[in-house]
Amino acid sequence: MAILECTDVTMSYEGVNVFEHLSFSLERGDYLCILGENGSGKSTLMKGLLGLLKPSSGEIKYSDGLVKSEIGYLPQQSPVQRDFPASVYEVVLSGTLNRKGLSPFYGRRERKLADDNLKRLSITHLKNSCYRDLSGGQQQRVLLARALCATKSLLLLDEPVTGLDPVVSAEFYGLISELNHDDKITVIMVSHDVKQSVAAATHILHLENKTCFFGMVDEYKKSSISDQFMNK
Amino acid sequence: MEYSISEMMSFTFMQRAMIVGVPVALCAALLGVSLILKRYSMIGDGLSHVGFGALALAAAMNLAPLHVAIPVVIISAFFLLRISQNSKINGDGAIAIVSSSALAIGIVVTSLTGGLNTDLYSYLFGSILALSKEDVILSLILCAIVLFLYIFFYHKIFSVTFDENFSLATGTNAKAYNMVIALLTALTVVLGMQIMGTLLISSLIIFPGLTAMRVFKSYRSVVLSAAVQSVICVVVGLVLSFYMETASGATIVCVNLACFILFSIVGAIKRR
Ligand SMILES: Nc1ncnc2c1ncn2[C@@H]1O[C@H](COP(=O)(O)OP(=O)(O)OP(=O)(O)O)[C@@H](O)[C@H]1O
Numbered sequence: 001m002a003i004l005e006c007t008d009v010t011m012s013y014e015g016v017n018v019f020e021h022l023s024f025s026l027e028r029g030d031y032l033c034i035l036g037e038n039g040s041g042k043s044t045l046m047k048g049l050l051g052l053l054k055p056s057s058g059e060i061k062y063s064d065g066l067v068k069s070e071i072g073y074l075p076q077q078s079p080v081q082r083d084f085p086a087s088v089y090e091v092v093l094s095g096t097l098n099r100k101g102l103s104p105f106y107g108r109r110e111r112k113l114a115d116d117n118l119k120r121l122s123i124t125h126l127k128n129s130c131y132r133d134l135s136g137g138q139q140q141r142v143l144l145a146r147a148l149c150a151t152k153s154l155l156l157l158d159e160p161v162t163g164l165d166p167v168v169s170a171e172f173y174g175l176i177s178e179l180n181h182d183d184k185i186t187v188i189m190v191s192h193d194v195k196q197s198v199a200a201a202t203h204i205l206h207l208e209n210k211t212c213f214f215g216m217v218d219e220y221k222k223s224s225i226s227d228q229f230m231n232k
Numbered sequence: 233m234e235y236s237i238s239e240m241m242s243f244t245f246m247q248r249a250m251i252v253g254v255p256v257a258l259c260a261a262l263l264g265v266s267l268i269l270k271r272y273s274m275i276g277d278g279l280s281h282v283g284f285g286a287l288a289l290a291a292a293m294n295l296a297p298l299h300v301a302i303p304v305v306i307i308s309a310f311f312l313l314r315i316s317q318n319s320k321i322n323g324d325g326a327i328a329i330v331s332s333s334a335l336a337i338g339i340v341v342t343s344l345t346g347g348l349n350t351d352l353y354s355y356l357f358g359s360i361l362a363l364s365k366e367d368v369i370l371s372l373i374l375c376a377i378v379l380f381l382y383i384f385f386y387h388k389i390f391s392v393t394f395d396e397n398f399s400l401a402t403g404t405n406a407k408a409y410n411m412v413i414a415l416l417t418a419l420t421v422v423l424g425m426q427i428m429g430t431l432l433i434s435s436l437i438i439f440p441g442l443t444a445m446r447v448f449k450s451y452r453s454v455v456l457s458a459a460v461q462s463v464i465c466v467v468v469g470l471v472l473s474f475y476m477e478t479a480s481g482a483t484i485v486c487v488n489l490a491c492f493i494l495f496s497i498v499g500a501i502k503r504r
């Protein structure tokens with residue numbers, strides 16, 4: 001049964017369409033990579049999937065009991081202000097917020113989860129540092145840890161390895177595959193790394209010039225749309 | 233000095249000023265941190281001017297000031313919040329228009345009807361003489377509500393303030409928490425208006441948070457520092473205002489300014 005269904009979705013900003021008539025569906029445990037040039041609407045689609053921006057026509061539907069509080073999300077550019085005083089731990093812990101319902105305080109489970117994810121991204125030593133004083137790559141890891149804390153069944157990542165060094169990127173891709181395999185977490189990732197995407201994903205969505213390709217990885221490799229992109 | 237501290241505290245008006253001033257300072261500081269970080273500082277300012285207009289109207293119509301001011305300011309808070317969230321219109325400009333109009337209407341009504349029962353000066357810059365017994369009780373109840381809601385929603389407020397899109401996307405009702413922040417701010421502004429004066433109440437909201445951010449770097453330490461230092465500034469300010477016979481709001485703001493300068497120096501030294 002599909003957990004996410006997009007039917008005939010068109011998204012636009014102030015009347016200008018970014019992409020038109022996009023339809024696809026994902027099942028629990030799928031791993032979708034979204035490819036496409038700069039400005040093709042990948043981030044816009046993410047916003048649509050997250051309900052931050054309404055499609056101008058068509059429908060985006062979650063089913064199979066998926067609720068918003070099970071979603072983890074890593075934005076491409078976080079609008080976090082430069083001068084915001086927050087420790088790394090506070091930021092990561094805030095990812096667990098929706099696991100605890102109405103209760104006003106974090107419990108031992110949430111703290112453990114935050115600690116685990118700090119360890120996973122090897123930033124435990126930064127726990128008490130100030131978020132705004134970190135380097136770009138370190139900040140990215142903190143936001144990734146927060147996204148992992150929030151994820152129960154669906155993880156949306158918009159260019160997650162931006163700013164990460166090659167070693168950490170490779171580790172991170174491994175981590176995502178692991179979550180996808182072992183914990184059956186559905187992953188939707190925007191990426192510019194075609195080789196990695198094709199290797200790790202089960203499905204590819206390629207946005208280009210308002211036409212789009214959606215299908216399994218094997219079909220993508222054979223399709224004409226992948227040629228120019230893969231050979232680059 | 234003419235009076236000792238204990239003699240000073242035996243005056244009913246001074247007791248009332250302290251009883252109202254301390255919890256209001258606490259609420260203002262807590263909310264202030266969120267308002268600064270959300271770039272909503274203008275809202276506090278706008279609300280205080282609207283509050284002044286409401287007080288003037290209440291006086292003109294012979295109604296209890298707070299009974300008019302509380303609902304009017306709460307409604308305006310939701311309105312101003314909407315304005316500043318709407319990216320299509322120029323939020324700052326719109327808020328400036330609302331607040332200066334409210335102030336102007338207040339002044340015109342006051343002059344036409346022969347004035348407020350206390351003088352205009354103390355409404356604008358604060359007075360420790362103005363509080364009635366009913367004000368004190370109402371203030372305590374409302375402050376208790378503000379504090380309770382703030383503590384209860386502390387983590388949600390942090391999340392919504394830090395990254396609104398993330399909270400929205402992961403199922404936090406960010407709009408509702410923005411409303412909560414606006415509501416709590418409205419209550420705090422109305423309560424603080426008499427001691428601080430309508431022109432200066434917004435600085436009680438803004439100063440402690442900004443001061444704390446000079447030195448502290450985690451959200452919790454900023455919030456705690458702002459709260460403690462705001463309460464100290466209000467107490468010191470009220471005492472000074474008693475001895476020097478100056479407007480209480482203005483005195484408190486001066487103490488806050490001194491504190492800000494002190495923290496800035498400490499921050500600069502720490503960073504080196
Ligand atoms: N807030 C906005 N208002 C108006 N137009 C926008 C807005 N955000 C994006 N656009 C436009 O929508 C189009 C798609 O933008 P989007 O950010 O989705 O691209 P993208 O595929 O994520 O690109 P990139 O690879 O650079 O991240 C672009 O042409 C952009 O100009």
Ligand SMILES: [Mg+2]
Nearest residue numbers: 042043044076
């Ligand atoms: Mg993008």
